Amino acid sequence: MGRPTANPLFVALDTTDVGEATALAANLHDDVGGVKLGLEFFARHGHKGVREVFRAGGLPLFLDLKFHDIPNTVAGAVRAVMPLAPALLNVHAAGGQAMMAAARDSAQTEAARLGVAPPRLLAVTVPTSLDAEDLAATGVAGPVSDQVRRLAALAHAAGLDGVVCSALEAPLLRADLGPDFLLVTPGVRPTWASADDQKRVATPREALEAGADVLVIGRPITGASDPHRAARRILDDLIAERNLA
Numbered sequence: 152m153g154r155p156t157a158n159p160l161f162v163a164l165d166t167t168d169v170g171e172a173t174a175l176a177a178n179l180h181d182d183v184g185g186v187k188l189g190l191e192f193f194a195r196h197g198h199k200g201v202r203e204v205f206r207a208g209g210l211p212l213f214l215d216l217k218f219h220d221i222p223n224t225v226a227g228a229v230r231a232v233m234p235l236a237p238a239l240l241n242v243h244a245a246g247g248q249a250m251m252a253a254a255r256d257s258a259q260t261e262a263a264r265l266g267v268a269p270p271r272l273l274a275v276t277v278p279t280s281l282d283a284e285d286l287a288a289t290g291v292a293g294p295v296s297d298q299v300r301r302l303a304a305l306a307h308a309a310g311l312d313g314v315v316c317s318a319l320e321a322p323l324l325r326a327d328l329g330p331d332f333l334l335v336t337p338g339v340r341p342t343w344a345s346a347d348d349q350k351r352v353a354t355p356r357e358a359l360e361a362g363a364d365v366l367v368i369g370r371p372i373t374g375a376s377d378p379h380r381a382a383r384r385i386l387d388d389l390i391a392e393r394n395l396a
C-alpha cells in the first residue's frame with residue numbers, strides 16, 4: 152500500500168475506532184507522508200480495517216506489528232500480512248538474526264508470489280519508552296545506545312532495510328551503517344507537546360537533523376483538538392528546515 156514519499160512524517164493512528172482512524176487518514180492526507188497502524192488497531196480490525204483506512208487516506212502504510220517469535224512463526228506472520236502490501240513492516244531485532252532473515256525471506260518470496268512490492272522491513276531496536284534504567288532492569292546493562300547499535304548491526308547483517316530507534320541514536324547508526332539504511336524514529340515530540348510515556352525523545356527538527364528518514368508521531372497530532380492544524384504546524388517547521396515543499 153504505497154511507497155514512502157518525500158514527506159517524512161508518518162502519523163500513528165493508535166485507536167480501536169475504525170471511524171476515527173479513517174477520518175484522521177482522510178483529514179491528514181495532505182499533511183503527512185504516510186500512516187502507521189499498529190497492534191491496537193490491528194488486534195481489533197485486522198486486514199479489513201487496514202484496507203478501510205488505506206482507502207480513506209490513500210497514503211503509504213507502515214504496518215507496525217512488531218513480530219517477535221521463533222523464525223518459522225514470524226515468517227508465517229509476515230506471509231499472512233503480505234496481501235496488505237505495506238510500505239513498511241517491522242519485527243523486533245531482539246528476536247535475533249535468524250528470525251529477521253526469515254522475516255526478510257518470507258516478505259520477499261510472498262510479495263513476489265502475490266505480485267506486490269515487498270515492504271521495507273525494519274527492526275525495532277530498544278523501544279523509545281525505555282531509558283537506561285528500564286533496560287538494565289531487563290538484564291541489559293550499559294548505555295542504551297550500545298544496545299541499539301548492537302541490535303541495528305544485527306538487523307543490517309540479516310539484510311533488513313532499516314531500524315526503528317530514537318532520534319538520539321540516529322547519528323551513531325548513520326555513521327555505523329551508512330546513508331541507505333532507513334532510520335525510523337518515534338518518540339518525536341514538538342516543544343508544545345507532552346512526552347506521555349516516551350522517554351528517549353527529540354523534537355521533529357532534531358530528529359531530522361540527526362539523520363532520521365521517517366518521523367513517527369501519534370498523540371501530539373491525533374490527540375490535538377485540530378489534528379490537521381497540529382500536523383501542519385509540525386510539517387511547516389520541517390519544511391523550513393529542509394525545504395520539503
Ligand SMILES: O=C(O)c1cc(=O)[nH]c(=O)n1[C@@H]1O[C@H](COP(=O)(O)O)[C@@H](O)[C@H]1O
Nearest residue numbers: 163215277278279315337338367368369370
Ligand atoms: O515501532 C514503532 O513504531 C515504535 C517503536 C518505538 O520504539 N517506540 C514507539 O513509540 N513506537 C510506536 O510509535 C508510536 C508513537 O506514538 P506517540 O507516542 O503517540 O507519538 C506508537 O504507535 C508506538 O507504538
